[in-house]
Amino acid sequence: MPKTITELEEIARKCRVEIVKMVHRAQAGHPGGSLSEIDLLAALYATRMRVRSDEPDWPDRDRFILSKGHASPGMYAILAEMGFISHEDLKSYRILGGVCQGHVDMKWCPGVDFSAGSLGMGLSFGMGCASAARLDKSDRRAFVMIGDGEMQEGSVWEAAMAAAHHELGNLKVILDRNRIQNDDFCEEQMRMFDIPAKWKAFGWNVKEIDGHNMNEIMEGLDFLEAPENCNGPSILIAHTIKGGGISYMENNPSFHGAAPNDEQFHQAMIELGEVEA
């Protein structure tokens, strides 16, 4: 599944279009965190995940757990891009009976490995998946994406401690460090001080990247997969921009959980190159 950087960037662009369409159509949802994570998801799914879109429940697949489960439009967009669901399915986002539930749900959507939406849970679940892989003597991996605000949940650190204790080298975390949470900037809500030092102190392999630079993302994913980093759990701290790619959403806490109006939607489509200005 080799892809050029340009190809990956185009996948991410197409996903951004779908993200904005989903939240605009539903007039609800979480665009900010979907846009900040999407370059990472595009690279991960297009170049690393060992999954089968025609057999989403394949037992020996890699797992991906979107622990920040509210950022579901990003997940649905990449799942549609990878063929797990159709682009038509994306129209069901937040609609009664829809495949695309408000928060990612394994009971509703093919390719979703964990029903998230309540923060602080995905890393523990990923540890369970990684433990199962070890018991199965399988080389499958569990990738978990967490948010930075989410790290304020104490249970994240229960899992961080336990995964390092058990030396789960098949557990890979990507932190979407977008610096904004529901109410405000993280720095205002709850300062987290030296995040890399915290994970290092918990016994994790740590690397920081620019989460919107596709070259750095690929290096970061190489780091997660490197044999020397499979002695224990690893985390890729990806510095991102909340709302990244849509000018008026960027670094704007009000677009954590709000939809664009029609005018804003049109502007977003222009910025993403979907329509002429």
Next chain:
Amino acid sequence: MTRMAATRDGYGQALLDLADNEKVVVLEADLGKSTKSLHFRKAYPDRTISCGIGEQNMLLVGAGLAASGYIPFASTFAIFTERAFEQMRNGVARPNLAVHLCGSHGGTHTGTDGSSAQSIEDLAVFRTLPNVVVMHPCDDVSTRSLTMQLPDLGKPSYMRTARNKTPVLYDGREDEIQIGKGIVLREGEDVAIIACGVLVSESLKAADALAKEGINAAVVDMHTLKPIDGELIDSLVAQCGALVTAEDHNVIGGLGSAVAEHIVANSFAPLEMVGVPDRFGESGQADEMLEVMGISAPYIANAAKEAIARK
């Protein structure tokens, strides 16, 4: 002489019995010596995962294992399972992942540690979760038997066990015990006492005392609170016309509530609920606690007479 044993020992034994199933894994939160999963750990360390003192993580590690084809058994004190309630709700029950949670040391009967360790609300809170089967067996034999049925359940469960020894009622009767089916331990026509856990043997004592006064009380072990055995309750209503429930649990939300919920929507009979009277416990011996809480045999017998008087 009646054999005495603690239900938690039945749990520990069942885990060993289940070990031939290679999908069975055990999760601990630093209380394996108490919940009795330690025997499994000793024999099968590779299939035992220590989660440290971290119940929230433990429940979801279980969920990840269950989603990957394993059959996880997680245990801690009943009181600490409550700390992971939302993990059980959102990460286990909601996706219907068959994680089997055992809360030992349930109820005020757990004794001298005092109120911080005496869970009186666990059955209530787990009963509110869709998909979750809730059990509270009364002796080690039935605990073992119920636990051994869990790998075939295909959905999550919560089982409360108790710290202290109580009379063993089912030696040689293992085959009678089935998840979801209450057991009539004593036939009677005047009143039916429906009990769970440590109050089953208290209820039998109450029935003995009532018999001396010419009252024939049926006694039922309702080891499964959810799904409740409605068919059996209907037959008890028809047969006795008066009911008592008995549980070492807050009178709000547990077995009494489960029975009440059933009878108000079906055939009705007066019901007296014996349970912890919506208060916290304190330090005391197990038998002292049953007295302090007003849930020992004499209280159950009194409640039976009150239920009969309301016929």
